[in-house]
Amino acid sequence: MSHRSPVRITDRHQFDTLIDARSPAEFALDHIPGAINCPVLDNEERATIGTIYKQVSPFEAKRLGAAMVSANLARHLRETFADKPADWKPLVYCWRGGLRSGSMVTWLRLVGWDAQQLAGGYKYFRGHVIAQLEALVPQLQLRVLCGATGSAKTRVLHALAEQGEQVLDLEGYARHKGSLLGHLPGVAQPSQKAFETELVQHMEALDLSRPVYIEGESIRIGRIALPLGLVDRMRGAPCIEIQATPEARLDYLLRDYAYLGDDVQALSERLGWLKEIQGNVTVARWQAWAQERALPALFAELMALHYDPQYERSQARHFRGWTQRQSIACTDLSDAGIGRLAEQVRALPAVAVQEKTAAL
Numbered sequence: 001m002s003h004r005s006p007v008r009i010t011d012r013h014q015f016d017t018l019i020d021a022r023s024p025a026e027f028a029l030d031h032i033p034g035a036i037n038c039p040v041l042d043n044e045e046r047a048t049i050g051t052i053y054k055q056v057s058p059f060e061a062k063r064l065g066a067a068m069v070s071a072n073l074a075r076h077l078r079e080t081f082a083d084k085p086a087d088w089k090p091l092v093y094c095w096r097g098g099l100r101s102g103s104m105v106t107w108l109r110l111v112g113w114d115a116q117q118l119a120g121g122y123k124y125f126r127g128h129v130i131a132q133l134e135a136l137v138p139q140l141q142l143r144v145l146c147g148a149t150g151s152a153k154t155r156v157l158h159a160l161a162e163q164g165e166q167v168l169d170l171e172g173y174a175r176h177k178g179s180l181l182g183h184l185p186g187v188a189q190p191s192q193k194a195f196e197t198e199l200v201q202h203m204e205a206l207d208l209s210r211p212v213y214i215e216g217e218s219i220r221i222g223r224i225a226l227p228l229g230l231v232d233r234m235r236g237a238p239c240i241e242i243q244a245t246p247e248a249r250l251d252y253l254l255r256d257y258a259y260l261g262d263d264v265q266a267l268s269e270r271l272g273w274l275k276e277i278q279g280n281v282t283v284a285r286w287q288a289w290a291q292e293r294a295l296p297a298l299f300a301e302l303m304a305l306h307y308d309p310q311y312e313r314s315q316a317r318h319f320r321g322w323t324q325r326q327s328i329a330c331t332d333l334s335d336a337g338i339g340r341l342a343e344q345v346r347a348l349p350a351v352a353v354q355e356k357t358a359a360l
Helices: 009-014 024-029 043-055 058-078 099-111 121-139 153-162 170-174 192-204 228-235 246-256 258-262 264-272 280-291 295-318 335-347
Strands: 017-020 090-093 141-146 166-168 211-215 239-244 326-330
Touching (some): 043 058, 058 099, 121 228, 170 192, 239 246, 258 264
Parallel strands (some): 239 326
């Protein structure tokens, strides 16, 4: 007979299946990586029980809740768990390791499975994520890729990963390209908690004795806020600047953002956000080009009048090692050119980390 002592988050990999018994809405907001959602109460049922608890009585809420939970557990036993063998070993959690996961574990054990409950539930896991951020970030040997908009920094990161280097793709985890036009069509950004969960999952897999390449970012990527400790670590790390020619950058942007021509109305609306900075006349011209799908003219002026001046102003202010940066000139941002660029980045000599801290 297996032990019944509390199972900690670090022991979760010892189980065949990790089950999140919370509602679909809670699961969508964030969940432990690898978990499957088998709710004992759906979104509407959970809201109903909460209302009855407050407006009628805790007893009535528990009575009705027990009926709902029983029905949902019966469905999971008939469908979700129908093919599980006798030696199946699941680990179940809910918000705090309470009634929802406890009910499921009780029924699974009655069947004969060695089901166990995660101590502290998702709430404990969330504390684990925060603690890991605080513990791992100061140990990262970051090398920061910088470069004006269109320098293919994210693609260079991917090429570095393909060549065996360690990378943290913050824009990938945030589902956003980090710029004014960085929203990905049809792709919602994750919640802040889900972003941090994915970030920690990748950091836990790193070899902290080796360098980690990361793209230079501002404090926010779309609506996702980067952990302040990571921002400070990034701003004190050695910088590698990709100095691509304007022609190469424009060619890359036209390929990388070609989808913007599919929804000119959304593109025009986002350009409208620049009126306070660029003025009505300039933005009106850009919006007209957007409506005409004249992306080469639009991107060329966005680079010259908006992105490049913004880049020049921000780098020295944000990165403490900017004056000691290493630079790589580039005229080709094709797939082959990006591969060669990654090889050049890998060949650069190591530069000492700037340990001095600064207020964010």
